[in-house]
Amino acid sequence: MTRSALRNRLILLVVFMLTVTVTVLVTALLTNIQQRKAEESLQYVRLLEVDENTTDPEVWGVNWPAQYDLYKRTAKPTRTRFGGHGGSEALPESKIEKDPWLKRMFAGYAFSIDYRERRGHAYMLVDQEQTERHQVPQSGSCLHCHASVMPVYRALGDGDAMAGFEKTHAMPYEELNDMLHDMGHGHPVSCVDCHDPDTMQIRVTRPGFIQGIRRLAASDAPVPHLPSIDEWREGDREEAYDPNRDATRGEMRSFVCGQCHVEYYCASKFPLTFPWGNGLTVEDIENFWNDLEFEDGSRFYDFVHKESGAEVLKAQHPEFELWSQGIHARSGVSCADCHMPYIRQGATKISDHWVRSPLLNVNRACQVCHHIPEEEIQARVANIQSTNHELLQKAADALMDQLDAIDQARKAGATDAELAEALELQRKAQWYIDFIASENSMGFHAPQEAARILGNAANAARRGQVEALKAEMKAE
Amino acid sequence: MNRRRRLSLLAVVFTVALGIMAGTGVFTFHYGEGFSYFSKDPAACANCHIMQPQYDSWQKASHHTVATCVDCHLPHEFVAKYIAKAENGYWHSKGFTFQDFHEPIRIREKNVEVLQENCLSCHQQMVHELAPGATKLLDEVNCIHCHASVGHGPPGGLGGPLREFELEETTP
Numbered sequence: 001m002t003r004s005a006l007r008n009r010l011i012l013l014v015v016f017m018l019t020v021t022v023t024v025l026v027t028a029l030l031t032n033i034q035q036r037k038a039e040e041s042l043q044y045v046r047l048l049e050v051d052e053n054t055t056d057p058e059v060w061g062v063n064w065p066a067q068y069d070l071y072k073r074t075a076k077p078t079r080t081r082f083g084g085h086g087g088s089e090a091l092p093e094s095k096i097e098k099d100p101w102l103k104r105m106f107a108g109y110a111f112s113i114d115y116r117e118r119r120g121h122a123y124m125l126v127d128q129e130q131t132e133r134h135q136v137p138q139s140g141s142c143l144h145c146h147a148s149v150m151p152v153y154r155a156l157g158d159g160d161a162m163a164g165f166e167k168t169h170a171m172p173y174e175e176l177n178d179m180l181h182d183m184g185h186g187h188p189v190s191c192v193d194c195h196d197p198d199t200m201q202i203r204v205t206r207p208g209f210i211q212g213i214r215r216l217a218a219s220d221a222p223v224p225h226l227p228s229i230d231e232w233r234e235g236d237r238e239e240a241y242d243p244n245r246d247a248t249r250g251e252m253r254s255f256v257c258g259q260c261h262v263e264y265y266c267a268s269k270f271p272l273t274f275p276w277g278n279g280l281t282v283e284d285i286e287n288f289w290n291d292l293e294f295e296d297g298s299r300f301y302d303f304v305h306k307e308s309g310a311e312v313l314k315a316q317h318p319e320f321e322l323w324s325q326g327i328h329a330r331s332g333v334s335c336a337d338c339h340m341p342y343i344r345q346g347a348t349k350i351s352d353h354w355v356r357s358p359l360l361n362v363n364r365a366c367q368v369c370h371h372i373p374e375e376e377i378q379a380r381v382a383n384i385q386s387t388n389h390e391l392l393q394k395a396a397d398a399l400m401d402q403l404d405a406i407d408q409a410r411k412a413g414a415t416d417a418e419l420a421e422a423l424e425l426q427r428k429a430q431w432y433i434d435f436i437a438s439e440n441s442m443g444f445h446a447p448q449e450a451a452r453i454l455g456n457a458a459n460a461a462r463r464g465q466v467e468a469l470k471a472e473m474k475a476e
Numbered sequence: 477m478n479r480r481r482r483l484s485l486l487a488v489v490f491t492v493a494l495g496i497m498a499g500t501g502v503f504t505f506h507y508g509e510g511f512s513y514f515s516k517d518p519a520a521c522a523n524c525h526i527m528q529p530q531y532d533s534w535q536k537a538s539h540h541t542v543a544t545c546v547d548c549h550l551p552h553e554f555v556a557k558y559i560a561k562a563e564n565g566y567w568h569s570k571g572f573t574f575q576d577f578h579e580p581i582r583i584r585e586k587n588v589e590v591l592q593e594n595c596l597s598c599h600q601q602m603v604h605e606l607a608p609g610a611t612k613l614l615d616e617v618n619c620i621h622c623h624a625s626v627g628h629g630p631p632g633g634l635g636g637p638l639r640e641f642e643l644e645e646t647t648p
Contacts, residue, residue, distance in 0.1 A: 016490055023497040030504040032573055040525050344579065347525045368580045 039346040050197045055148035057190040064191075066345055070353035071191075074120030080357045082385055082442040101396045102437070104403060105430055108306030109314060110136045121355055124188040129177065139268035140168035140176035145260035148187045150205050152180050165207040169271045194256040202252050203244050206259035210243065212274025213255070217241035221279025225329040226251055253334035258320035261335075261440075265302070266316070269294060280324045282435050282453050286428070289313055301427075308406045309416065310423035315434035322439050326446030338365040381444060388436070388443025391454040395433050398461035402426060405468035414468075414475040422471060425464030432457035513565060516546045524572045526581065533628040548594045548627060549587065560590065588618065595619040 048062045061068030114132035128146040143149045150161055157164025168176055180186055196203050204210060217229045218241070224230075228248050232241045243255050263285055265273040275292075278284040292300035301311035323329050328338070336351060341364035343352040358365035359381060362374045370377055406422055416423075432453050436443060443450035505511075512520035522531035534540055539548070550557050564587070571577035583591070596603065599619075606617070620627070 012486065012490065016493060019490075019493045019497050023493070023500055026497065026500045026504050029573065030500060030507065033504065033508045036524065036572070344526075346575070349528075363579055371582075 036347040039348050043348070050192070052154075052192065052197060053151045054197065055151060055185040055187050055190055055192055057187060060191040066350050067191075067353045070343070070350075072122065073354040074356070075122035076120065076354075078120070078356050078360055080359045081382065082389065083357060083440060099396070099437075101400055104307070105396070105399060105434070106303075106314070109303040110138070121188055125186065134173070137268075138173040139266065140171035140173055141266045141268070141272040142173055143168070143176050143180060144206060144208055144266070144272050146188065147177075147180055148185050148190045148193055149180060150193070151185050152176065152183060153207065155179075155183065161205075162207050162210075166271045169268050189260070193259075202256050204252070204255050204259055208264060208272045208274050209255070209259040209262075212262070212264075212276045213243055213258075214240045215274070216276040216280065219277055219279060221276075221281075221284060223280075223324075225324060225332070250332060250334050253336035254320065254323070254329075257335040257339070261317055261319040263316050263318040263321055263435075265289075265300075267302070280321045281449075282318075282321075282432060285318075285321065286313075286431055305426070305430075308403060308410075308419075308423060308426060310406075310426045310430075312427045313431045313434070315431060315438045317438050317440055318435055319440055319445060322435075322441065322445040322449065324446075325449035328445070333369075341365045341368065384444055384447045385442040388447065388450050388454070391451055391458075392433070392436055392443075395429070395454045395457040395461065396437075398458040398465070399426070399429050399433055402429065402461045402465040402468060405465045405472070409468045409472035409475060412472045412475045414471040418471040418474055419468065422464045422467035425460045425467060429457050429461035429464060432460065513561065516544060518545045521545045524568070526568075526572060530628055537625065537627055537629040539626050543598075543627075548591055551590055551593070552597060591620065592618055 044064055046063050048059055050060050050063065054060065057068060057071060061071075110133035113135055119127060124146045128142060143152075144165070153161040153164035153168070155164065156167050193205055194202050213229075216223065217232055218237075220233075226247075228246045228251055229241060232246050243252065247255055262274055265275070275285045275288040278288050289300050294300060299311070302314040303312060304310070305312050320335075323335065338358040339355050340351045340353060341358075341361060342349045343364060352361065352364065359378065362377050366377045367374065402422070403426070406419060406426065409419060409422070436450050436453055436457075439445065439450075509520070509523055512523060518531060518534065522528050531545075534545070546557075550560050567584075596619075603619075
């Protein structure tokens with residue numbers, strides 16, 4: 001073979017190899033385009049039937065694997081500066097160890113026994129079953145928000161969930177919990193609690209919320225962030241406000257969370273109650289509780305403070321209420337917009353069902369609207385939260401001083417009647433402090449409202465301290 | 477003779493390979509809606525669905541009656557337009573194929589300049605005293621700094637709730 005022939009063949013071979021490579025790349029691109037097109041057209045395949053009694057999220061997960069995968073991630077430990085639980089499989093660290101004033105504030109209440117940082121949704125049932133607070137008998141009401149409990153309500157009410165729900169406060173926690181597990185519904189909050197199994201539409205199921213939002217709608221409290229309530233109020237009001245019928249899609253994206261992330265009464269004397277009859281502000285709720293009477297006609301309280309004897313209130317976790325006072329609610333930004341922002345998967349977008357702090361998801365949660373760098377967003381939030389934390393500690397200092405003053409007055413022989421004003425102010429101060437301390441955003445959901453509440457808390461505690469000093473002087 | 481036959485066999489294999497390449501190429505181009513990218517149809521910009529929120533929000537924003545995607549986002553001169561199409565097309569295809577871009581998506585510096593030029597090309601009569609001369613200075617005031625919602629509505633396209641005053645107007 002001549003040299004030129006050899007060279008020609010070599011060139012031919014190289015060109016051939018190039019052709020092969022290009023064809024391989026083009027085919028790879030083709031399959032990639034095909035995959036993206038499939039992603040866009042195939043929303044889901046309903047392989048298994050799901051209905052109102054399918055509480056096991058794993059069954060739903062067969063049909064909606066992307067959402068289910070994200071939901072399962074709520075078992076992962078996450079942590080921000082002021083919230084959460086990082087690391088081990090053990091129970092999260094104790095809140096009352098970190099802030100000892102919490103223990104004194106809750107003296108006489110089960111939260112002084114055990115009060116820990118929250119973990120993800122996946123742990124809500126086991127954490128509740130394991131808490132040391134069960135040393136004190138707990139009510140069946142607690143399961144309203146810690147389990148996929150609707151089938152149990154329906155069974156107790158012979159098909160009527162509302163009637164079943166109204167029986168559960170009188171049942172011991174263990175009894176209802178056993179029933180839940182025996183019926184095969186021992187799951188934390190799951191798909192069916194927020195989604196209609198036929199249409200996948202988000203919906204609310206929790207009786208406590210449905211009653212509470214009706215109370216709010218029937219009141220004349222301003223709700224500029226909930227336009228459907230205004231619309232309902234302007235109608236004939238023949239039928240009670242029904243969020244599943246009346247609310248907008250945007251509102252539903254907050255209502256589903258408001259089924260549990262709220263203030264409520266949850267012990268055994270009457271059914272679980274969302275206190276929204278006067279509105280959603282801290283004072284509206286305070287007035288609701290103050291106007292409420294037990295069956296014997298005495299004024300409502302959550303527990304008697306072991307040290308001072310005051311009949312005080314315990315705030316739960318009023319995220320929905322505090323958010324309602326903030327700029328985000330006012331601007332139409334729902335809970336899910338930040339806590340379950342849209343996440344892109346190939347050519348489709350789905351809601352991020354790994355519900356967590358937006359601080360761990362800044363690009364999706366915040367940057368969609370706030371076109372500024374992530375570090376700047378983190379810094380702004382840190383500023384809001386550390387300011388709130390400082391105010392909270394100051395208000396707590398005032399409360400501790402007030403408790404000292406009451407203690408001294410009692411030692412000096414002051415009577416309950418002489419201390420009445422001081423104890424009333426303790427109830428107020430403690431309610432305000434707890435409203436912000438137990439709320440899970442360190443003030444972020446409504447920074448100015450939180451500052452206003454803590455300012456009023458410190459003021460009430462200091463006034464109470466003065467009243468206690470006066471009582472002490474009178475007694476001496 | 478033998479050698480010639482071998483050569484022609486090679487030529488056939490080679491031609492077939494080339495044909496396969498060309499065929500897959502043409503099909504892929506067609507399947508990937510390649511020709512739509514030469515049009516100015518706004519729907520083409522949302523072919524890959526990444527731009528769906530931008531496409532949706534544009535339809536609700538004030539400029540949708542007077543300007544489509546290319547009117548604001550591409551230079552108006554023929555050559556510059558096709559260079560920009562090619563360049564943006566490259567980045568978009570690379571990003572979408574390898575899924576390696578910043579989210580939420582951000583406009584590039586270069587495209588901000590194009591955008592500003594295009595604001596001026598329609599509104600220059602109105603703003604020539606506000607924005608004289610060059611548009612590429614760093615301290616130049618960008619129209620969209622204030623008029624952020626003309627193209628795609630409020631940020632995020634979240635569509636806030638109806639305000640009370642809006643309700644008053646819409647309910648009897």
